Amino acid sequence: xxxxxxxxxxxxxSYLKKITAVDYPDRFEVIYILHNLQANDESIISxxxxxxxxxxxxxxxxxxxxxxxxxxxxxxxxxEVTGRVVKRLLLEEWNSGEYPLRKDFEWGKEYKKAA
Amino acid sequence: xxxxxxxxGPIHPSTHGVLRLVVDVDGDTVKDVEPHIGFLHRGxxxxxxxxxxxxxxxxxxKLDYVASFCWDDLYVSTVELAVGNEVxxxxxxxxxxxxxxxxxxxxxxxxxxxxxxxxxxxxMFMWCMRERQEILxxxxxxxxxxxxxxxxxxxxxxxxxxxxFVDRAYKLTDYLESNFLKYPEVTESNPIFMERMKxxxxxxxxxxxxxxxxxxxxxxSGVEYDIRKKMPYYIYDKIKFDIPTGSKGDNFDRYRVRxxxxxxxxxxxxxxxxxxxxxPDVMGLPIKLIGPSAKPDIVVNHRELxxxxxxxxxVPDKQKPYRISLRSPTFxxxxxxxxxxxxxxxxxxxxxxxxxxxxxxxxxx
Numbered sequence: 001x002x003x004x005x006x007x008x009x010x011x012x013x014s015y016l017k018k019i020t021a022v023d024y025p026d027r028f029e030v031i032y033i034l035h036n037l038q039a040n041d042e043s044i045i046s047x048x049x050x051x052x053x054x055x056x057x058x059x060x061x062x063x064x065x066x067x068x069x070x071x072x073x074x075x076x077x078x079x080e081v082t083g084r085v086v087k088r089l090l091l092e093e094w095n096s097g098e099y100p101l102r103k104d105f106e107w108g109k110e111y112k113k114a115a
Numbered sequence: 116x117x118x119x120x121x122x123x124g125p126i127h128p129s130t131h132g133v134l135r136l137v138v139d140v141d142g143d144t145v146k147d148v149e150p151h152i153g154f155l156h157r158g159x160x161x162x163x164x165x166x167x168x169x170x171x172x173x174x175x176x177k178l179d180y181v182a183s184f185c186w187d188d189l190y191v192s193t194v195e196l197a198v199g200n201e202v203x204x205x206x207x208x209x210x211x212x213x214x215x216x217x218x219x220x221x222x223x224x225x226x227x228x229x230x231x232x233x234x235x236x237x238x239m240f241m242w243c244m245r246e247r248q249e250i251l252x253x254x255x256x257x258x259x260x261x262x263x264x265x266x267x268x269x270x271x272x273x274x275x276x277x278x279x280f281v282d283r284a285y286k287l288t289d290y291l292e293s294n295f296l297k298y299p300e301v302t303e304s305n306p307i308f309m310e311r312m313k314x315x316x317x318x319x320x321x322x323x324x325x326x327x328x329x330x331x332x333x334x335x336s337g338v339e340y341d342i343r344k345k346m347p348y349y350i351y352d353k354i355k356f357d358i359p360t361g362s363k364g365d366n367f368d369r370y371r372v373r374x375x376x377x378x379x380x381x382x383x384x385x386x387x388x389x390x391x392x393x394x395p396d397v398m399g400l401p402i403k404l405i406g407p408s409a410k411p412d413i414v415v416n417h418r419e420l421x422x423x424x425x426x427x428x429x430v431p432d433k434q435k436p437y438r439i440s441l442r443s444p445t446f447x448x449x450x451x452x453x454x455x456x457x458x459x460x461x462x463x464x465x466x467x468x469x470x471x472x473x474x475x476x477x478x479x480x
Contacts, residue, residue, distance in 0.1 A: 016327050020428055020440040031428060033415070033442075037324065037338065040345050044415065065327025068450045091153055100161055107165055 001047050002057050005032065009062055012036040013043055016059075019069035021077045023103045028054045028079060055080035076101040118146060123464075125154050131228065132475030134449075136468070143461050148453045155479040163439050168194050169268070169402045171439075176263045178443060179477045182221035182421045183263050184213055184254070186477075189425045191267040192348070193416040197431040198269060205395030206271035207349040211387045212284055213257065215380040216250050219291065221421035222373045223247045225472045229370070230302065232469045233311050239301050246294055253287055268399030276397055281388050288381045295377055302370070312367040316455045316467035319364055326451040329444050330423025331372045332471055336364035342419035354386045366470040373472075420444055422472050443477040 013034040022029045028049040035042050049056060058081045059066045070081045075091050078099035091100075099105060124135040133154035139147040159178065163171045175190040176183035188210060195202065202210070227243030230236050251261045256277055258266040266273045277283075302308050318328070323336035333340055341358045343351045359375035361368025414429045423444025430438040448471045456467050 015324050017329075017424065018426055018428070018440075018442040020442075022430055022438045022440075031440075033426065033428070037340060063327070064325045065447055065450070068447065091156065092151070100158060105161075107161075 001045075002059065002062070005034075005045065005059055005062055008034055008043060008045075012038050013041075014063075016063040016065045019059075019066055019073060021073050021079060021101075023077060023101065025103075027051060028077065030056055030073070030079065032059070049079065053080070054078070055082055057082055058084040060084050075099070078102065117141075121461075125151075131469070131473055134468075134473065134475055134478075136452075136464070138461070138464065140461055145456050145459050145461055145464055148456045148464065150449055150452055152449070152475070152478055155475045157480070159480045160439055160441060164436055167434055168436070172265050172267065173263070175441075176265060177476055178441070178480065179221075179420065179422065179445075179474045180262065181224045181474065182217050184217040185221075185418065185420045186425065187264060187267050188214060189416065189418040189420065189427060191269065192418070193414055193427045193429055195269055196416055197411060197414045197429065200269045200400070202349070203271050203397060203399075205392050206397040206399065208387050208391045209257075209272065209276055209280070209395065209397050210267075211349050211351070211354075212384050213254065215384045215387070216254065216284075216287075218421045219377050219380050220247045220250045220254075222377050223250075225373060225469075226298075226302075226370070229466070229469050230308070232465050233308060236301065236305070236308075239298070242294070242298070242301070246291055249287060249290060253283060256283070268402060271397040271399030273399065273402075276395060280395075281391055284384060284388055288384050292378070292381050295374075295381075298374065302374075309367070311463065311466055312365070312370055312470075314363075314365050314367075315459060315463050316366045316470055317364055318451060318455045322451070322454060323364065326447070326454065328423070328448045328451050330420070330448070330472075331369055331376065332423065332448050332451075334358065335361040335369035335372045337362050342417050342424055346417050348418070350387060350390060351383075353390070354383050356383050356386075366466060369470045422474065422477070423448060441480060443480060445471070445473050446478045446480075449473055449478055 013036045015035040015037055017035055018033040020031050028051065030047045030049060032045040047056065056079055058070060071086055073079050074081055074086045075088055076099060118139050118141055121138045121140055123138055125133040135151040137149045137151065138145060159174050162174055172187050172190055175186040178186050223243040223246055227240040230239035255261050258264040318336050320336050320338060323333050323338060337360050339358050339360050344358055356379045359372045361372055414431060416427050418425045425444060426442035428440040429436050452468055452471065456464050459467060
């Protein structure tokens with residue numbers, strides 16, 4: 001995956017617009033939206049991850065804009081990002097182990113402060 | 116000298132909302148800035164995943180609360196893509212007119228507060244608010260409310276346009292233009308303005324692309340990238356307008372890009388009004404909507420919002436979206452602040468963060 005994104009960057013897709021994730025019933029999908037500014041062409045890469053202990057390599061070495069998106073993705077979906085230090089970004093006091101944008105997160109659940 | 120750590124915010128008038136900055140200073144020089152966000156996090160994406168499609172515009176409007184129509188348009192047009200609904204011709208024209216007026220209103224808020232932060236003039240703030248007030252009055256007559264419109268429906272609007280829509284819009288553009296041309300007398304010929312804006316907060320072209328910033332911040336660094344030109348929607352491909360760009364990427368370039376964009380928006384509105392058909396019919400579908408019948412797997416939609424590029428990545432489902440992911444431009448524009456504020460004076464930090472045009476409602480979501 002890292003290799004493919006590196007190749008795309010070499011081809012001119014150097015503008016990373018967004019990283020996001022989707023929680024499907026059987027898998028996680030991580031989505032990268034890249035743009036080629038010279039050719040005005042957009043490329044959307046999606047990576048499938050297993051539902052059990054999802055983890056993905058960090059792309060921060062290739063795209064600096066990945067920093068905050070990866071932090072957000074870790075907090076919201078609990079997808080581990082390897083190869084970098086992930087500090088909490090949006091929900092600094094949230095209890096770890098609960099990931100709000102996962103589908104099994106109970107809707108309307110009471111907020112618990114981290115110990 | 117030793118490094119001192121200063122906390123700015125989260126409740127601070129110059130941070131435009133609940134932004135907290137932890138700043139390391141050496142004397143008066145900024146060594147490092149760490150933004151802390153999330154104080155206004157409402158979980159909008161989760162909320163929208165649990166609502167029917169046409170209940171969500173009231174959430175998207177409160178993302179960027181000074182340009183709510185633009186987010187509303189981004190969301191409703193994404194649903195239109197999912198459902199496969201065509202927008203009526205007159206409605207396309209009316210939407211472009213409203214979008215550009217909203218863009219001007221958003222830039223006016225920015226210009227007014229930016230001049231306020233420079234600490235030299237309340238004149239500019241009052242002028243900007245005066246012009247913005249006229250725009251809001253116009254928007255109110257079209258939609259019924261001043262700031263949060265919720266008047267878009269699939270294919271058009273929730274009601275017909277007022278009969279004097281075109282005349283009033285023309286008059287408003289004349290009024291705005293004659294006033295905008297006076298602005299440089301107060302800004303660009305003011306030595307305080309020029310000294311604090313020029314050469315501060317420099318963001319060069321390569322760094323801007325690397326950090327993924329968009330909108331006037333990206334264009335200020337000399338990248339000619341505007342969704343209205345690159346991926347045209349509605350009637351933008353039939354309209355002639357320029358993309359203003361800067362060269363150095365400092366605060367002044369970002370000011371200049373926004374100021375010229377306001378004049379370009381007036382050009383766009385005038386051309387759009389000429390395309391308005393006689394007796395326009397802009398009525399959209401009623402709000403009751405079951406959802407897409409032959410649903411696509413994913414829908415990706417782009418819009419040029421006043422603050423940058425907005426993207427919605429949606430996985431549609433029958434009655435509610437299965438997943439909706441919002442790219443808010445200021446979220447990623449803020450992440451570049453530690454880079455460009457390094458080495459600046461502490462007093463300039465507020466000016467530099469202001470020049471990014473941050474709106475916390477959109478950053479925290």
